[in-house]
Amino acid sequence: MYSSYFNGWIGTLDEFWTKDERENLFRSLFAYNYNLISSGQKLFISYDHNQSSKYIAVQAAEFFSQNGIPVFISNRPLSTSMIQVIAKERFGCGSLSFVRDDYCFPYVGLKASDSNGKFITKKDLTLVGEFKKHKKQPIDWFDPLLNLKNYLETNFKFTNSTSAMNSLLWNAMHSPLSPVLEELFVQTFNKKSIDAYTINSYESTLTKDVLNEFEFQEQIDITSLKMNEYLCQYGMTTSPDLSKFDLVEEKKGNVYPVSFEEMVSRIIPYLNIEEKLIISDSISFLKKPNLELEILKVSDKNFFDVLKQEPFSIAIDANYSIYLQGELFSNPFATLFCLYHSLLYSPTIKNSLNKAKDNQLTEIKL
Numbered sequence: 001m002y003s004s005y006f007n008g009w010i011g012t013l014d015e016f017w018t019k020d021e022r023e024n025l026f027r028s029l030f031a032y033n034y035n036l037i038s039s040g041q042k043l044f045i046s047y048d049h050n051q052s053s054k055y056i057a058v059q060a061a062e063f064f065s066q067n068g069i070p071v072f073i074s075n076r077p078l079s080t081s082m083i084q085v086i087a088k089e090r091f092g093c094g095s096l097s098f099v100r101d102d103y104c105f106p107y108v109g110l111k112a113s114d115s116n117g118k119f120i121t122k123k124d125l126t127l128v129g130e131f132k133k134h135k136k137q138p139i140d141w142f143d144p145l146l147n148l149k150n151y152l153e154t155n156f157k158f159t160n161s162t163s164a165m166n167s168l169l170w171n172a173m174h175s176p177l178s179p180v181l182e183e184l185f186v187q188t189f190n191k192k193s194i195d196a197y198t199i200n201s202y203e204s205t206l207t208k209d210v211l212n213e214f215e216f217q218e219q220i221d222i223t224s225l226k227m228n229e230y231l232c233q234y235g236m237t238t239s240p241d242l243s244k245f246d247l248v249e250e251k252k253g254n255v256y257p258v259s260f261e262e263m264v265s266r267i268i269p270y271l272n273i274e275e276k277l278i279i280s281d282s283i284s285f286l287k288k289p290n291l292e293l294e295i296l297k298v299s300d301k302n303f304f305d306v307l308k309q310e311p312f313s314i315a316i317d318a319n320y321s322i323y324l325q326g327e328l329f330s331n332p333f334a335t336l337f338c339l340y341h342s343l344l345y346s347p348t349i350k351n352s353l354n355k356a357k358d359n360q361l362t363e364i365k366l
Helices: 019-036 051-067 080-089 145-155 177-188 216-229 260-270 303-309 332-345
Strands: 008-012 043-047 071-074 094-099 107-114 139-142 168-171 197-199 234-238 245-251 254-257 276-280 295-298 312-316 322-324
Touching: 019 051, 019 094, 019 107, 043 051, 043 080, 051 071, 051 094, 051 107, 051 139, 080 094, 080 107, 080 145, 080 332, 145 177, 145 332, 168 216, 168 332, 177 332, 197 216, 216 234, 216 245, 216 254, 234 332, 245 332, 260 312, 260 322, 260 332, 276 303, 295 303, 303 312, 322 332
Parallel strands: 043 071, 043 094, 071 139, 168 197, 168 234, 276 295, 276 312
Antiparallel strands: 008 107, 094 107, 234 245, 245 254, 312 322
16 A cells, blocks of 8 residues: 555555555556656666565566566665665666565565656556556666765765764664665775674674564664663664664763754765755754755745755755755665764764773674
């Protein structure tokens, strides 16, 4: 079934993702994409760390290929915003992301996006024409790392710091971002290892879906406990598909939440585009004194229309999702990469825990 909360279709393996049910959905998505595809364009497909997600993703790749749309499918798990970035940068006709995020087994979800990265809704599919089969097209597996590295280096400003100035613990909740972010840091900044602790990394994921369940608030509590154990100043928690993230800071032995406004202010120095900050008028946002961008508040109804018309550095919707530099999709991948770099390498006042640490951190996988 379609869920606006999920931004896509979500259901159980034994009901929604049976062969007949999934192919009904694939036919509608095929007709939508085929009406808009240009010569040479491909459909990009990805999946998260769950075996069931990968299985359905492969079935989708075979369906679209057999019926006439060429497919690129990732050879490693990705979050939704990663495949949206890649599809947009490589001029694909769109993307399909098979993820569960904060749903539990036996659920599998699909977030479909158009060529600009904007989510395709159930309403969009009511406007498509009749499904028609076309000449079979190829399926190619690809490694996404180089595409993501090129995207970051082209669209953002990073300094190559020699060593971490702050201590950070990241609860990745088995997100496929964890190994990708670490490899990107190593390659982008020419490092031997990443200067932070990672718990619940993707590599520690067990192979059975039933063992990958979680509660987000429980994981935030675990992050706070582990911060104290590893003497870290900052603790970051992300849901598997990055749709939720939380940041806390240690001050004088206590842990406090970092404000959303501070997180936004940390991202801005990395952006290449200096334009407006567009904010939904249904959320609270207190402008910090050092924030020099013009703020434009818009209604939820007109939010996407304004994004299409107005150049912007950052946009924030009613769910506090962050859009970057003219993109029509929220981009937690790039947001968290910038935030991660800022927390590690931006100077702050050292606290009592930091004084007890060595200057150089080594990564721990749990």
